[in-house]
Amino acid sequence: xxxxxERKGAKKAMDFETVMQALEALGxxxxxxxxxxxxxxxxxxxxxxxxxxxxxxxxxxxQPLAEQLYATGNYDxxxxxxxxxxxxxxxxxxxxxxxxxxxxxMLSDFVVAVTLAETDIAQQVADRWIASGEELKMSAxxxxxxxxxxxxxxxxxAASKLAEMLELAKRTIHDAPERAKFAxxxxxxxxxxxxxxxxxxxxETAKAVGPVEVHKDKPKSKFINASDNIQxxxxxxxxxxxxxxxxx
Numbered sequence: 001x002x003x004x005x006e007r008k009g010a011k012k013a014m015d016f017e018t019v020m021q022a023l024e025a026l027g028x029x030x031x032x033x034x035x036x037x038x039x040x041x042x043x044x045x046x047x048x049x050x051x052x053x054x055x056x057x058x059x060x061x062x063q064p065l066a067e068q069l070y071a072t073g074n075y076d077x078x079x080x081x082x083x084x085x086x087x088x089x090x091x092x093x094x095x096x097x098x099x100x101x102x103x104x105x106m107l108s109d110f111v112v113a114v115t116l117a118e119t120d121i122a123q124q125v126a127d128r129w130i131a132s133g134e135e136l137k138m139s140a141x142x143x144x145x146x147x148x149x150x151x152x153x154x155x156x157x158a159a160s161k162l163a164e165m166l167e168l169a170k171r172t173i174h175d176a177p178e179r180a181k182f183a184x185x186x187x188x189x190x191x192x193x194x195x196x197x198x199x200x201x202x203x204e205t206a207k208a209v210g211p212v213e214v215h216k217d218k219p220k221s222k223f224i225n226a227s228d229n230i231q232x233x234x235x236x237x238x239x240x241x242x243x244x245x246x247x248x
Contacts, residue, residue: 012058013058013059013062013065014055014058014059015065016065016068016069019055019059019065019069019077019080020069020072020074020077022055023045023047023052023055023074023076023077023080024045026045026047026048026051026052027044027045027046027047027076028046028047028048029046030046031046031047031048032044032045032046033046034046035075035106038104038105038106039103039104039105039106040075040104040106041075041103041104043072043073043074043075044074044075044076045074045076046076047076047079047080049079052079052080052083055080056080056083056084059084060084061084061085061086062084062086063085063086063089063090065081065084066081066082066084066085066086067081069081069084070082070098070101071101073101075106075107078101078102078107078111079106079107079110079111081111082110082111082112082114082115082247083247085115087115087116087118087119088118088119088120090115090119092121092124092125095112095115095116095121095125098111098112098115099112099129099136099137099140102136102140103136104136105136105139105179105182108136108137108139108140108143108179109139109140109143109179109183110143112140113126113139113140113141113143113144113146113147114144114147114246114247115247116140116144117144117147117148117151117246118246118247122144122148123145123148125141125144126140126141126142126144126145126148127141128141129141129144130142130165134177135177135178135179135180136179138176138177138179138180138183139177139179139180139182139183140183141183142169142180142183142184142186142187143183143186143187145165145187145190146183146186146187146190147246149190149191149194149195150190150194150241150242150243150246151242151243151244151245151246152242153242154195154196154197157195159197159198162191162195162198163198163201165187166187166188166191166198166201166202166205167205169184169187169188169205169209170205170208170209172184173185173209173212174209174212174213178214178215178216178217181212181214181224182214182224185209185212185224185225185226186226188202188205188206188209188226188230189202189206189226189229189230189233191205192206192226192230192233193230193233193238193239193240193241194240194241194242196239196240199239202230203227203230205226206225206226206227206230207227209226210225210227211223211224211225212224212225
């Protein structure tokens with residue numbers, strides 16, 4: 001049987017070099033190609049997010065290490081930085097630096113926005129990004145509200161503010177930047193499903209918006225429709241859905 005110190009040593013935090021080596025060892029070419037097809041660029045290893053869990057268990061909330069990893073520009077390292085970040089230790093300036101480094105939506109929406117959603121400054125930062133007119137900042141701002149609504153109590157939000165945001169989405173979504181369209185569409189859906197006080201208004205908004213065309217710059221565009229997904233959630237009895245944690 002291992003001693004207490006040996007068991008403790010088995011969970012010793014990994015340093016920067018060790019984490020990078022571990023991530024590289026987990027990389028797969030197939031996963032790398034999928035990430036690149038979604039907008040990732042070199043350097044990256046192609047690590048499936050689920051494969052990061054064993055490393056994450058050894059590095060819980062290590063902000064200095066998260067900063068080192070995020071600064072590499074390596075997609076997998078940047079994603080893992082979000083996993084181990086200590087959101088409460090991050091300032092508005094830190095989040096501005098992170099969003100500036102988020103060069104495609106998988107970073108802006110699933111790393112930066114997710115991390116921001118665990119802070120007390122989430123709404124004020126997200127509001128500023130939504131108003132910025134910059135595609136990935138807008139996308140991150142709307143996405144942050146989706147993470148917030150799907151996790152926090154309804155009482156933490158002002159219904160009047162969310163109603164104004166629904167109106168803004170309805171008025172501007174069709175002419176919004178590409179990734180912002182996806183996030184705004186998801187916001188309408190999330191209000192309808194996770195914020196019960198405005199369910200009816202969100203349903204009306206989704207119907208008024210109708211199908212939203214995306215990928216206009218590609219040979220074959222497609223349409224996303226919040227109404228369809230809201231109805232699916234209703235059929236599954238998911239109204240009022242809240243997740244226990246924002247980050248897995």
